[in-house]
Structures are given as structure tokens and as C-alpha cells.
Amino acid sequence: MIKTKQQDQQADSKTGQQDRLTVIMPVLLVLKLLLSSCLFLTFVVPNVNSNGTPLFSIAGRLFLGGLLHNDDHVAFKAKPEDTSKYEKYFTQKLDHFKKNSATFQQRFFVNAQYSTNNSIYFLLVEGDNVASSSRVSNLDYPHMISAKDAGATVYNLEHRFYGSSQPFKTMSAKNMTFLTSQQALEDISNFIRTQNQLSGDKNPKWILFGGGYGGSLVVWHRQKYPGLSTGVISSGATVIASGDYYAFQLNVENSYKEADKNCFNGINNAINRLKQLVQYEEGRDILNKKLNLQPPFSSKSLPKYRDLQNFFHNIAVLLQIPVQNNKVNAGVFATEVGIDNICKIFNSTAIENLDKVAQMAKFVITQLNGTYTGVSNSYHDTVAYLKNETFDVNQSRAATRAWFWQNCNEFGYFTSTDNSGLAFGSTIPNNFFINLCVDVFGHHHGIMNVLKVVKNTQDSYGREKKFNQTNAVITRGSVDPWKSLGVESVSDKTAIAYLVNGGAHCAEFQPPKSDDSYGVKMARNLIKTRITRWLSARTKKTMEKVAELKERTQKNFSKRREIVNWDAKIEWNITLPEESALLSAPPGKDRPILADFIGQTSANRHLKRQKEENAFAAKSAGVKPFYFLGYVLQDLDHFNSSNNLAKKWRQLFVSNNAHKKKDGPIFLMWARQFGASVYALEHRYYGYSTPFTNLTVQNLTYLTSEQALGDIAVFIKAINKEHNKTEAEQKWILFGGAYAGSLVAWFRLKYPELSTGAVASSAPVQAKTDFFEYLFVVQNSTKNFGGKTCAKNVHEFFAWDKAA
Template sequence: MLLVPMVVLFLPWLQSALGGRNMWLIKQQVLQSQEQRILKHLLKNSNGMTEPKEGLFPQPLDHFNRRNNGTFKQRYWVNANLWEPRLGPVFLFIGGEQVLLSSSVLAGEHVDLAQKYRALLVSLEHRYYGKSINPDGLTNQNIQFLSSQQALADLATFHEFIGQQYNLTRNNRWVCFGGSYPGSLSAWFRLKFPHLAFAAVASSAPVRAQLDFTGFNKVVSHSLSNPVVGGSMKCRSAVASAFSQLDRIMAGSNTSQLEVDFKSCQKLNGSDDRAEFACNLASIVMGTVQYNKVVLSRNIANLCQIMTNQSLGSVYQRLMVLNKDYMDSIELQCVDNSHQNILANLRSTEVKPYAMADRQWYYQMCTEFGYYQTCEDKGCPLSHWLTLRFELDICAEVFGIDPGSVQDAVDFTNSYYGADHPASSRIIFVNGDIDPWHVLSVLKNQSCSEVALVINGTAHCANMNPVEQDDPPSLRQARQKIDYQIGAWLAEEHLSSW
């Protein structure tokens, strides 16, 4: 059957920000924009390919306790249209904190490379996301089996399964691809299973876990003032001044005007609601920087045009315009700033394969990574209500996790994987300098075969998207370097095998 392009998504790289609902809505908008890009790409480039194969296979629930006989069905995709079986490599696209669909083996940088190197394309959905989860998996008792260590063991089992299904040999070298958290998994799979993963591309991979991720908003501050992407010092100053005014109002007893001006769905009852309000407004700025130009109508240049336009009134009024522009773009009538509503959503154990998996990702933040994007230092241009304590309290209120234990979990993660000095080989770390997550990745070559690429003027996982005509030269050059490095490694290995 010929491939019929459909609206599909493959964004396992949407890292969460703070607890505000706006960030989740921004993520959904990013997903929709990316779906449209991929649909356009598939309509233009399907070239008679047949539908990729979707499958489910039984995966152990707990790889580290063989007395636990529990399993779950894990979803995968295979595209063999481009593959040359004798020497063609296997390109593994690693899923993350989202549902994973057929586009994971149909479009993107890894698919373009697969066409050149005649690779078998496979992808694996992350446990506890999408359809790869048991009906009772999200309960506090069973969510304990969600971890990066279990996910890497899943990849090892999947490696064996695909090897048997397609009669693979040692000549079919596996190269891993992933972006954001799956980018870290890509690097870690090569690090922990070097006999299985021949090489890895880790895009926008925050391999260094950090409890208090103050660096996120430092990059936001820098990006708002960067003329390369339409920022300016005037823009950064206007944003900082607007949030400073908000903070002064929220420090008082009456927030009724804020509720009207920024279209809150309810009154701000207490400090937790005010913190959610601050998170929601900050998320508009943070999300715009992180996903700069992913949604074409939302980028740093447009944000700065609003925030520096004096004809719109004071900086406070300009922030109102920015908020209204965001709300109009997703047809939102009001903003839910209720902290209790957020907690209720995170406590829900209902499995929704196609919904945003915020409960699962928050659990991993509490038990492995931290990544809390706070704004308590003086240089942060956003609201100082974005505090570490507010985020850590969610771990206790939702999962019963002692907030004091999260730092220990972060320390273990860094010790286990090596943080931003993983001491591995044949890994390419790719980052954009506009992306706030790049500061937790590997930014300098660690050795001759641990290569770091930093792309000027690009945001989160920009290199992973299908090629477009308006891609900047820096992005085109980075893709050429990735192509060259993978080709060189594969060629060296094939020569040595002879």
C-alpha cells in the first residue's frame, strides 16, 4: 500500500517548563505547527513509499528485578523502504515524553540521512508515554517503574527484538537519534550499551541534571537581547520592567485588576494561585524563546516588537497585549491560574494516550532530573514568584516525594551518567545557542569522537526538523557536519571489518 500522508506528529523533544498551564498549551501549539510542517513534507516527498510497520511487543515492567514477571506492551515503528540489508545501518529514533507516531520513521534529519546511508529506520515509544503503558501504570504504586534506566534497558531489549525480526548481523550498525530528553537517552544508550549502539546523535540533550535550573532564564535574558534573532537590550529591559511591576502588585493585598487585565478564569486565592499566574505569563516568554520560529507567528522578533512598541502604552500594557496575542492564537477565552486545578490534573491516573503527559514528566523531574526553571536571582527578567520551593512542593503534594530527596536524585543521575562529561565515544552533541536547554548539554569536544556542535541563532532541536528553504546557513552547515561525521564513522568501521 502506498504511503498516504496524514497529519502526524513526532515531537518527543518538548521539555516541560514550570507548572503553569500556558506552557502545556504552548507545547500543544508547537505540536500542531510541527504536524503541518511534516504533512507538507510528506505530501511533497512520499515518493511511493509504503506505510511503515506499527507493532507492539511485550517488555518487562522491571528489568532489574527478575522476580517481577509483569510486562507491558511497547509500541514501535519500522520503515524498511530505504534499507540495504547486507551492510545498511539501523537508525534508531528514540521516543520521549510524548506519544510517538509513524512520522518518527518518515520525516526528519535522521530520515534524510537514512536515505543516503540506506538505513533501516526504527523507533521506540518511551515506556509510560503514548500507548506504551498499562491501564494502571500511572498510580503512585506503579509509576515507580518509569525511569531513564528502565528506558535504556527497554532499548536494549528492543535491539535484540529487531535483530531477530530482521536477521541483523554485526554489519548492521545501530546509530541512535534523539532530541531533548530523548537526546540524553541517545547519548546514554551509547554510553551504557556501547556493544549495541555504534554511534549517537544527541540533539539539545540536557545530560546534566540540575535541581535549580537558573541557567534557563539566563539564556532567555540573553536571547531577548540578541539582535541575531530580533532581540535587543531595549526588549529585555521592557520585559524585565513589566514583570517587576507585576511582582509589586502581587506583593500587595489586591490583585483584582490583574485578574481582569490578564483574563484570569478565577480570582487569585493565595500565594499558590499568584505563583501559577506568574508561571503562566512567564511561560509565554520562555516558550517563545525555547521554540523560536517553530510556530512561525510566535518568535523572539515578534515578542520584542510588541514589548518595545511605546504606542501600545506602558510596559505593563504591552505585556497585556502580548498575553492577548497569545490567547487569541489558541482561541483561549481565559487563563486557568488555579493551583488546585493544576494539582488535580497532575494527580489524575487516567491513561490518555494522546494527551500531554504532564504527570509522567513531573514524576521524572521529581525522581531524576529536577530541571526547575526558577527566577529568584536578580538577573532574571521574569517574575520572581517562580521559586524552587513552589516547584518542589508539587513533588510532595502529588507523589508524596520528600522535596529534600530531589537533590539526592539529581546527584545520582549525574553520577550514573557522567553529567556533561560522559566519557564515551562516537557521540555528536548538537545544540542551538538560543535554546535555554543548551547550557545543560555538552558544548565542547570531549575527545576526537565526542563532538560538540553549537548552532548560532537556532532554538530547541532545530536540526531534527525536515530541511526547509529558509533554514539559516548555520543550520545547514551543522547538518552537513553531522552527515560527514556519521559517514566517516560508518566508513571506518566497514573498512576495519574487511
């Protein structure tokens, strides 16, 4: 059953208002960064006061102190939408594994604006995130562009216990026993089945999207219920539960090291300085003042061990945020908060190590928060915040407590520094997170419970980083610290596990920007291509596009000028004249070595020419030559008889009948496998096929691709006549590469009756006056295949703005 939010909340409105009045709101920014559902980096804003701010990360949720809201900081923001226009509620089972009648209202958003009634549905599966109308309405997002192209209805399903999808009024540990990924997978299945029943579609095609934890859900769902979806798109998914994910910090450190080794060393020296100062009273006083710790370390007593762990964890979080979200096109991460920004601070020689940490903390928190009141420094405040069981109006605390519950009772994902290459060492051990589980949820949630639940999760979803189903694109960023828990291989060719070179956490799910890495752009293209392939050409939208393309093509080529004279004679067994001195001469004064490369698309002319007899002749004694040279007598102008004035010119062709079979096809290249005759036709004005003895501008006016297509058409007709075959009887297959590939493609469109098919390779079919993209490909290829050092050296060589 689906009903509106108003009907569901009327009875509890008074009680809910009283509950919300009792909520304590610290200065807190709940920043869903690390493993949160990263489809759209979403920010929840609490109220602000002057107290200290917990700064904490729970496998994906960071608390900073601040002022960010929902999609306000996503670039290319759409116009504000009326949430009620898309918001609906679905009656969901509370427990899918026991027979009972308990239900709750699960929120979802839906937009059928672009639907063409073709039974195509896009479902964005939320993880530890609050669902939003922007997920189904903002056309800046790649999935919305694909939805519009495919004519799909778009859904965004909120995860149980997150956002407004609350089964209970409080977030007690007892109530949250129903918060598991297994229940969430059943929620998805029940939702899809119900929508199918309501629509009455006999062949619905569902494409599931998910990022972060949501990405894990769609991967697991595809493997468990492949019959309910056509395919899945997953980004940044962590599919392996891990009680101690120390690789997270290692990946963070490696990203800094790969970006700038001096920066890495600077960070290392700064952390060493912190470790020195925290050991004695005067040093802690310096930390209190320099970092504006809230609350400060006490000068009267030694800090507790957990307070020290909490302090170093908060510093680590400030270094982790820019890496995981490096250049992700969402708010400040697009340009302001990334690895380069942090390295500018730690590469500075003007300030000492502690000042670098202070500047880094102020920079990151200010960018994310809008203001800076210091670095939070209270383990007690964090525990108190997480122990609060009330449901808060802005939904941040409930979502944070829910996600921490799943960490302590399903996944682990605890980001310790026990194996850190930096000076953090063991300052943030794994038991820091396990102790937090105990302090928040009780002594039953200690180390033995964590080991048990992580093993259970691994038993359920597997321990291999391999996807064993069809139709999936599963991406993970090379810069994303969560990449080590992601899918690395697949068992079926219809699925792809793709490492996004230069990509951070879910970067390809964000709106495109001009300086996105090549890997991010490739990932978006891969996703788009695979979705199109899965949905195939059977959809109404696709059929309309095909019809439109066909109509446009026919319109363009229906304007073709008719060939005046189809009667061309063939001269067989001709002898080639000697090459001119200029043609056969090595590069020099009269033949500059680079001149041949100007605007050149074909590789053949770059290669060293060989004598014709070496290329074609059969030298063995007594062996009959397998090739024949010939001319076809062509008109200079196929479309205007007055220009010809009996002007004929000879066009060279080569014929090879060595593999010919009776009634076999005719190829303009390969032949052996198909028992075909082969012809190679030289282009007018190239090689020996020259209508004039000189290449004046006036003479070159007859050198056009349109005339070349006419040459091919007349040649085919002439050969058919030689063999007494009609066009219907003779099967011609045309081959061409580069510009020749363009010709055979255009020929197939312009003269479809004269060929059975065409094979074109590397054909530039679009005319362009400024093909600047060519050097982009050269540049990216240099980077990808030659390495960063090669690309850097090439860049420095061509840095014209620098002094020689």
C-alpha cells in the same frame, strides 16, 4: 515477541472505554516544548470547553489552552500515512533489574521501504513524547533523508509509560516506580538485541537519534553500551540532573537582551508593573480585567502565596516559549512565534506596560491555540490535572504526569527565577516546584527526596559536561535555554560537541528552511557527514553511488579529444625578457586597481609582484643556482593539426632539482620531504607564456582549460622523454590551488595514466554562470568573524534602497 496492537487490546477494550468516559478534559493544550523529545515538536489536542485553562510548565511540558495536533504544524508535512502500516508492538520486560516474568507491550514504528539489506538501522529514541509514524515516513526530516541515502531501516521506539506503551491501566505512583531512565536504557538495549536476533545480521550498524530527553538517553546509552551502536546523534540533551535549574530563565533573558536591549528593558518594566499591581486589591482587579485571568483573583481575600507563584510562572512561560523555539521550523515557530515577534510588542511606545503583557499573552496563546479565552490562573487546577491517574485517550495527561514524575524522582530540572536578572526575582522560587511534587505525589516527594534522587542521577550519569566515548555528534543551540546542562566537550576525536550558533532547541532536527541560521545549516551538514563516515563506503548503497559516479566520470572524460602531436622540445637555461611597462606598472589609469580582481579565484595575482631574481636566484657567492628556467615548445591547438600550421609557442617552466634523489618522484610544487624534482608550469596566455603578441578575441579562442590540460600532458611526456623514463617509471604528483587546483583535478580524471596523484586546494570544479553563493560566504564570514556590529555597518553602507 512482536504482535499487533489489536491482539493486545481486545481483552481490555470494554474496560478501557469505561475508563475514558470518566476522564475530565479541561481546555488544555499540552505543548511539548521545553525539554520534551524535540525531534519533531508534537502537539496533543484535548477537548475544549469554556472553563479556565491551566497554563503550566513542568520542565518541558506547557499547558496553554488550545488546538494543535501532532505533526499538523510541522512545515513540509508529508502526505497522511496509514499508521497501522508502520505500527508494531514489542514484548518488553517490566523490570530489567530483577528476575521476574512481568512484561508489557512497548510500541514502535518501523519503515524498511528504503532498506537495501545492508544491516544499517536508524533508531529514533523517544523521550517524554508520543511516538509517531511520521518519524519513520516523512522525507522532509533530515534523518529520513540520511536514511534513504544510506539504505537504512528506520525505527521509532516509544518510551515506557508514554503514548501507547503503558505497562498498567493507571498511572498510580506505585505503578510509576518502574518509570526511570535506567529502565529506559535497558529497553533500548533489549530492543536492539532482539531486532539483531530477528534479522540475523552478523555486523549490524545502528545509528541512534534523540532530542531533548531522548537526546540524553542516546548519549547515556552510547556511554553505557558502546557495542550496541555505531554512533549517536543527540540534540538539545540535558545530561546533568539539576534540582534548581535557575540558569534556564537566565538564558531566556540573555537571549532577549542579545537580540534587542530595548526589548529586554521593556519586558523588565512590564514585569515590575505586574509586581506592583498584584500587591493590592484594586491592582488585582486591573490584572483580572486586562489579562482575563481564569479564574480571577478574589476581591474578598488575599491570594495564597502559591497562587501568586503560579501567576508569575504562567507569565514567565509565555516569554520562554518563543525563545526556546525561536525560528524552529515547526508550525508557528517557523515564522510567527519567536523573539522578534515578542520584541515588537514590548518595543511599542503606543501602549503601557500592562497592555503589553496582555497583548503578548493573547498573541502567544492564540498562535498556539487558535483561540484566546484568557490566561489560566489556578494552582489548584494544575494539581488536580496532574493527580489524575487514569490513562486518557489522547495520551496527553498520562504523558504529562509521567514526565513530572521523572522530574520529581530523577532529574529535577525545576526552572526557578531565584537568580533572575529580570524583575521576576524570587517570584518563582524552587520550592514552588517541590511543593507541587508533594501536592501531586505525596509528602514523601519533598525537598529531601528531590535532593536524594538528583544526587543518585548524577552518580549514575556523572557531573561533568563531557562525553567519554566515540562516534557522536552532540549539538545544543546557542539560543536554547537548556544549553547549560548539555555536553560541552568530548574525549575522543570521533565525537563532536557542537554549539549551534543561532540555533534554538533541536532546530537542526526539523525540516530545512531557506532562512535557517548558518549554524543550523552547518549542524545538519555535520550530522550528515559524520553518519556517512561512520557507515563508510562498505555499504551497498554507497558502493552503488561510487560506481555511478565512476561511470559518469568515465563517460564525461571518455569523450576527450586526442592530442595530435606529443613531440614537444625542451629549451633549458633560458633568459627571461624584460617585463612590459604595463605589467610592472603600479595601478593607475592604464591599470585599474580592481580590474585584476574580476572573477579571480587565485590569490597569487593579488599580491605584490617581486623581481624574478629575488624570487628564484641564489645570491650567495659560489653557490650554484638551484633552479633552472626553461621553455617547452607547445602547439597552439593540441586537437587540430590544421590550426597549428607550424605555429609553436614557448611555455615557461621552472625546474628545481635541489632535493632530487635517484628515482625520486617529480612534483609540480613541494619536494624536499620526498626527495623529488620540482617543476612549476605557467598557464598559456599568462605571464611570459603568450602564443601571440596581442590578446585579440580571435587569438583568445585558443585560451581554454581543455588546451591547458593538453599543455600539461605534453609537458609531462616531454620531460619523461628528456629523462628517458616511461610513464609507468616516472611518478608525477600534481599540485594546484584555486583554478590551478581545478586543472590538476580535471587532469587526473582526463589523463590518469600520466600522473600518480594530484593535490588540489580550493578548486572550483563546477562551471556556474551566476555564483551568487560567493557573497553569501563573504556575508556570513563578516558576521562570524567581524561580529554583529561590523556586519550591521557593512549592511547599512550597502543599503541602496535608503536615501543617502
